[in-house]
Structures are given as structure tokens and as C-alpha cells.
Amino acid sequence: MSETEALPTVETAKLLGLLPEEFAKISEILGRDPNFTELSIYSVMWSEHCSYKNSIQLLKTLPRDGDRLLVGAGEENAGLVDIGDGMACAFKIESHNHPSAIEPYQGAATGVGGIHRDIFTMGARPLATLNSLRFGDPRNSHMQHLIKGVTKGIGDYGNCLGIPTVGGEVYFDSCYQQNILVNAMSVGVVKSDETVSAIALGAGNPVFIVGSSTGKDGIHGATFASADLTEDSADDLPSVQVGDPFQEKLLLEASLEVIQTGALVGMQDMGAAGITCSTSEMSAKGGVGMIIDLDKVPTRQSDMEPFEILLSESQERMLIVAHKGKEQALYDVFEKWDLQCEEIGVVTDSGRLEYFHRGKKVADVDAHSLVLGGGAPVYTREAKEPAYRASLKDLNSRGETNTDTEDLLALARKLMQSPNLCSRRWFYEQYDSMVRTNTTGTNDPADASVIRLKGTRKALCATTDCNSAYVHADPYQGAMIAVAEAARNITCSGGLPVAITNCLNFGNPYNPEVFWQFSEAIRGMGDACRAFDTPVTGGNVSFYNQSNLADRTEPINPTPTIGMLGLIDDVDSITTLSFKHEEDRILLIGDETGDLNCSEYARFVLEESHTQVPHFDLAAELAMQEAVRQLIDKKLLSSAHDVSEGGIFVSLLEAGMSGKRGFAIETMTAISASAFLFGEGQGRITASCREDDLEEIKRILAATGIPFFVLGTVAGKDLSVNGLEFGSIDTWAEPYQNSLDQYLETIT
DSSP states (O other), X not given: OOTTOOOOOHHHHXXXXXXXXXXXXXXXXXXXXXXXXXXXXXXXHTSHHHHOTTTHHHHTTSOOOOTTEEEOTTTSSSEEEEEETTEEEEXXXXXXXXXXXXXXXXXXXHHHHHHHHHHHTTTOEEEEEEEEEEESOTXXXXXXXXXXXXXXXXXXXXXXXXXXXXXXXXEEOGGGSSSOEEEEXXXXXXXXXXXXXXXXXXXXXXXXXXXXXXXXXXXXXXXXXXXXXXXTGXXXXXXXXXXXXXXXXXXXXXXXXXXXTTOEEEEEEOOTTHHHHHHHHHHHHHTOEEEEEGGGSOBSSTTOOHHHHHHOOOSSEEEEEEOTTOHHHHHHHXXXXXXXXXXXXXXXSSSEEEEEETTEEEEEEEGGGGSTTTTSOOOOOOOOOOGGGGGOBOXXXXXXXXXXXXXXXXXXXXXXXXXXXXXXXXXXXXSOOOGGGOEEOSSSOOSSEEEEOTTSSOEEEEEEEOOHHHHHHOHHHHHHHHHHHHHHHHHHTTOEEEEEEEEEEOSOTTSHHHHHHHHHHHHHHHHHHHHHTOOEEEEEEEOOOEEEOSXXXXXXXXXXXXXXXXXXXXXXXXXXSSOOSTTOEEEEESOOOOOOTTOHIIIIISOOOSBOOOOOOHHHHHHHHHHHHHHHHTTOOSEEEEOOTTHHHHHHHHHHHHHTOOEEEOOOTTSOHHHHHHOOOSSOEEEEEOGGGHHHHHHXXXXXXXXXXXXXXXXXXXXXXXXXXXXXXXXXXXXXXHHHHHHSTTOO
């Protein structure tokens, strides 16, 4: 290190996102004050994005054990579960919120690229992508710019990479007006004995960087993701990475091929914090150190400083530790795929990371001191129940009477104008959902996305779910509902819920009310996952999502997105949501509560946005789903569809539109018709069955104690409710498919 280099101060540390006490701890660890390169290294590795310093204690309370679990949370780049027949599934969800809010196209695109690298760096071939997107008012011109950029970024990257986008969710709410959410999930499959670990071992083994050159894009990206967005955040545009999906396709194929050579010790994606993160995490995991020569790193600019090379988040790069003597195998594979493969260092037994640049040592740090579970600080922030909770209304105490049937039709038509209930066709038609021909249900969808495993009778099913309005009303119950709804989607598709990954999107953890929301959501998620036996395999935490208004800072609704994986052992059990046959009987399985709280009807029609969480009973939900799986296993249901946003009416309407058939139903007289049709009480599904199977279904449900109701019959083309004609299914399908266009009409 240069003797003339001016050492940074506490003020420098603050500019890099570090607290004064953290600067002091760094000096204590080093036994001296850090130089700027070392301080930059700690600033990214101790950022919330990399260290989870404000969340790790709560994350450790989530269930991490399960019979199928092969790799759990924090052990590797993604979770890994046993799916039988010598195969395993790697899957994970992560956020790219702040980059997407600043540069939506590249932010979303590189989010997709990064999550896929987490999967294939473990040796798994990505089979599918899902996403969870949150936007503000779709009529706002700037929001339309963000929507267009995000959607095109996801579509272009996935389509070019040749990995189908098979499902997801899109919500609109004013709380996301300044801070949109872009969460991406990848699902891949690998032979159980061919997985790769992100570990460095063996002093003397060579260290390689492979893939793209290193540029100045994404520098301090992890720090950028660990701070509030402000009106000046556009000045941080260099923190947004630039992706190249064609380069990633080459890297994917080369990485999977090089595994077969037996030359690898370990491999890790260069995501957040770039070379710094991959060298430190791989070294710390193996209890080793590395000597890295930054002059050997291929760069795009000749004037890059050491900290820029170390912190760059340039995309499509991997760090590989190889067995000494097998270097040529790496060179051969990466030359075949026309990718750079450069030896940049060596593994040591010192436990230290020593970085050299132009012949001088520019940083010397202990690898263990940088990482989660090592020297990174751990905090428990103050938690305080938010004041708004005391003023939430209970709509079910209003004593609403039966709605006049003439008004009911008008209410239904108004409800279906909500941008949160209409078709997402505008989005998903920009994605390739059929590439590699593993996807099922394109013309007849299931509640979850279903991916066949070629050469077997098995299929995977996956879903992303979270109703943030529920979580805002009650973070504990709302997070449980998010897990339960994800499981319900898996169950309705004929699958068994296996495990989850999560993407925890919240406001500033230093805000006591936000931290209370976070802690309660973790508690609810944990309780639900234990009940469903779906361990948490990993994910990420995204704090600092909020809007800076003139008189206050307003956090987003807490949004703990659940990415759930399910397994279908026999593809004959795949169940879709569409009505199949005229004269089939329509059932409601689960208890009807007529609960309008937190419903889309309450927000969009009644304009009541601050209401209590809807009815939820975890034990009843578990029992209902078990009974539905039993009915599906016995081939007794023609269709199954969960009751969620929009209530029973929307569930039936979607089943009717998908099957191009109408329905005739009667509401329960003890509950107002509007509450019955549009309430969002949990733990319910709608289903259809043959008349001949109805008695057997009744017998099974009665034996298990599950409430059920025969609502009516699948009709020809027409809809009727309580004898009132609601028109043909086609008259509902056209506005359902196209109504989002009216909000996005200026987007071409």
C-alpha cells in the first residue's frame, strides 16, 4: 500500500454508507485504519444488501429443515431440494428494485440475468423464470415509462437467453409510485450428484475469472441498494449494471460443460459487490485466503482504479477455483464458447484476501471479517407497532344488507375495471413462455406454473404470491396468507408444496414501525411454513423501499413475496382452472365468511383503503388443501381455482373465461350478495366436477369436516347470479382481456 495514500476518515465512511461505529470496528479488525480500497470493500460487504445486518437475526428464526432439503438458506447461491429419481431442483427469488426504478430496462434485465446465474452456478440448468412486479398508477406517464422498460427488460433478456417466463404477478398501488418492485425467480434442475459449491479450497489452486470483461457499471451497486431512493438517485446511474443476454447464454452453456470436466473446486456468480463478494465468500466458506492480481482482470477501460475493479458489478462473470494441473480443461471449454478465461490469483492458507494492483498490495483484509456470519455487524432495531393499525375499519361490522340484484351487476362490472383484476395479457405476451417446450397450460392454465420434467412422469409447479394490502393491515396474518395462497395455488394445480424462497421488500429498517412490520411478517411466514412443511431455502431482503414526500417519508406496503415450489409426481394429476363440461356442478370448498375487509371490492368500489385483514384460519386452510389434494388424486375434480383477489365472482369468471363456458349460481341467503361474491376471506377454492362424482366428493369432504357448498352449474355461454342474467361469458372476456390497455394506452 502506498505510504503517501491519504487515509479515509469517518466522514468518508459515512459517504460510503457505513456508520461511525462500523468504521471503528473495521479499524479494530485491521489493527489500523483502512485505506480507501479496503474501506470500499467493507462498505459493500457490510451493506444491508450483502450482510443482512439488520435482518439476519430474524431470518434465522425461519424454518430451514425438511426431508427434501439438500441445500438450505445461506449455504449456497440458491436453495436445493430433492425431487426424486436422482434429480434436484435449485430455485431462488431476488429483487432488483432500486436499479429498475432508475433505469427500468437494464435494471429488470440484469435482475433476470443475475438470478439465473445463481441457479446455473450450482450446476443446474434454468428451466423457467417467474416474476413479481409492483407499480404505482398505470395512468401516470413516468410510471408507464417504468412499466414499459421493466417489461421489455424482462422479456428481452429471458427471450434471448432461451428460458421461458412462465408466471408471476403484477399489482398496482399508489404506495409504489416512487419505489417500484421488481422481483425475479429462477427454477432449474440438476442431477443430485453433479452440483457445484461456491467454495474455495486447496492452497495453491488457481483462481479464474471467466465471462465478460469488467467495466465501471454497477460500482457500489450493493450500497446503492441499501439506501433510500431520492430525487437525486438518477445521479447514481453508474450503479445500474448493463446486461448482455447473448453473453449469458454462452456463459451458461460453458459453465455447465466445464463442470463435467472435473476440473472445478468451486464456482460463484459475480453479482452484488462483484469480485469482492465472490472472493470473500468463497474464501470464508472454505476457511482459506486468496492472492488476487487485479492487473490480470480483463477490463473495459484502461484507467480503472483498484476499488472500481473490485466493486464493479459488470454482468455475465463467474469466479472459478480449479484443481491445480487441470487448468487446460477450463481454457479449452471457455475458448470453445468464445469466452474469456483468465487466471487472476491463487488460493492460500492464510485466510486473508490480498489484492495487488500494478505491483503493489492495495488491500489486505481477513475474508471471514467481511461475510455474513463472520465479522459483519449484526443489529436488532427498535420495533414499534404502527399508529395506523388502531384506525383500520372493520367492514364486516357495518351490518350490510343483501344487495339489490340490479345493483349487483353494476357493482360487478365496476369491480372488473380494477387494474388489479384484469388480464395481464399486456405483460405476458411480451415474454416467451414456450421455449424449450417444457411448459404446460399455455391455453388451459393452472393456478401455478407447471413445468414438465422430460423423460419422467414428474412436473414442477411454481408460483409467486403476496397481497401487500393484507400484510399492511396485519403483517403477521398477511405473511401467513401469502404462504397459504402460494400453497393453495400449488394444491389447485395438482401439486404438493415443497419449499419456499422469499423476497422481503420493506421500508427503512431504522424506522421502528417498518421494523415491527418486518419482524411480524417474519413471524407469520415462519409459522405458516412450519405448518405447511415448506422450509425457507433462501431469498433476499430489500429494505429502503419508500417514497420521499414533501412532508414525510412513506414506506411501501410491506411486501414479503413468496416464491413457492411444488412437485407433481404424475402429470396425470395436473389440474387446471377452466370449466371443462356443461352441466358440471360448481363447488365452493372451504368456509364462506362474507368478509369484505381488505378486498379489491372495498378499495376499488367502496373506496375504503384502510381496513382490517380478511378472515384467515391456518388450521382450516391446511385441512382444506389436504382434502383438495385427495380429491385431485382420485380424479374427482374437473377444475380447481383458488379464491383470492376479487372473491368468488372473479374466481368463477376466470374459470368460465378460460373454458369459454358460463355458469349459473345462487349466493347464500345468510350473507349479503356483494359480500358473498366479492369478499376475500381465505381458505377457499372453487371447483367443478361431474354430476356422477358429486356424492363421492361430498362423502370425502364430510368425513374430513371441510365445509363445502354446491353453488350451481356450468352453463353454455351465459352467466346468471340468483336468477339475474349477467350476459354472456364473451361480454366479460373482452373487457377483461383488454381493460389494462386503457391504462397503458400511451405505451407502444
